[in-house]
Amino acid sequence: MVEAAVAAAVPGLPVDVAPLSGYQRWSAALLPRYGQLTHLIACERVGPGGDGRPRNMRGEDIGAHTAPLDRLYATGSAFRIGIGDGGNELGMGRLPAELVGRVVTAGERIRCVVGADALLVGGTSNWAAAALVGALALLRPDLPQLRTLLRPAWSYDLLAAIVRAGAVDGVRRRSTLSVDGLDWPVYAEPLTRVAELVDTGR
Structure with a gap:
């Protein structure tokens, strides 16, 4: 799922996948x-x-x-x-x-x-992560791509990509466009608010 998310967000970015078998050798090498x-x-x-x-x-x-x-x-x-x-x-x-x-x-x-x-x-971890990205966006106005990560549309596309790859909502335990049991409109509200706060704080 992480690989699917990275492929949708930053194609070509390498991902280190921790194995369940041989973890000690893997971690020692890294x-x-x-x-x-x-x-x-x-x-x-x-x-x-x-x-x-x-x-x-x-x-x-x-x-x-x-x-x-x-x-x-x-x-x-x-x-x-x-x-x-x-x-x-x-x-x-x-x-x-x-x-x-x-x-x-x-x-x-x-x-x-x-x-x-x-x-x-956060109420969901993703909201807390968005707040961190928002703080970074305000501290680094020279990196406009950070603001892109705050757009709900970006999050929606990413969620859709991992659902297509087989991700399931951890609360509902089924593959759906929701996060922690929250349907998309409800889940997107805090993301929208964080993006608005960053936009008004420039």
Whole structure:
């Protein structure tokens, strides 16, 4: 799905795919390159809970389906940014377990224990990521392509591309043009607002 998204957004951009088998060799080979990075962003990337197991929002152990990228994320001196919405994502370790438990079903159980230097929490992770892009767009007016990423039409085209590739809405568990159970018009409202704020802030 990530490859399909990248192909639709930035054709030709290389994607490192973490394997479930042979992960140690894969990460060891990439570590020298990743170690030179100044910033790492983990968006909606599940991480280990208190028992060491990564869990989805339903509390299900999904370790058999996801590589332990938290090991690369927590290595080195890069400034780490975490983006999430459910408590089980990389970066959420910055929040107390009891806080996550108060606002998320089974939050203390699924909460990722890996922290971050900066944590962005949104109603959906995508909205928080859009806010980050909006801030960057204001800081870097010399990069007009950042504003393109804030246009709802851009997000719609990207969503349509990954749905065509077989993506499913994680809440509805079916292939539909929705995000976290939100139909497109509702989901697009915050994206539209972020784009408007950036446009008026120039």
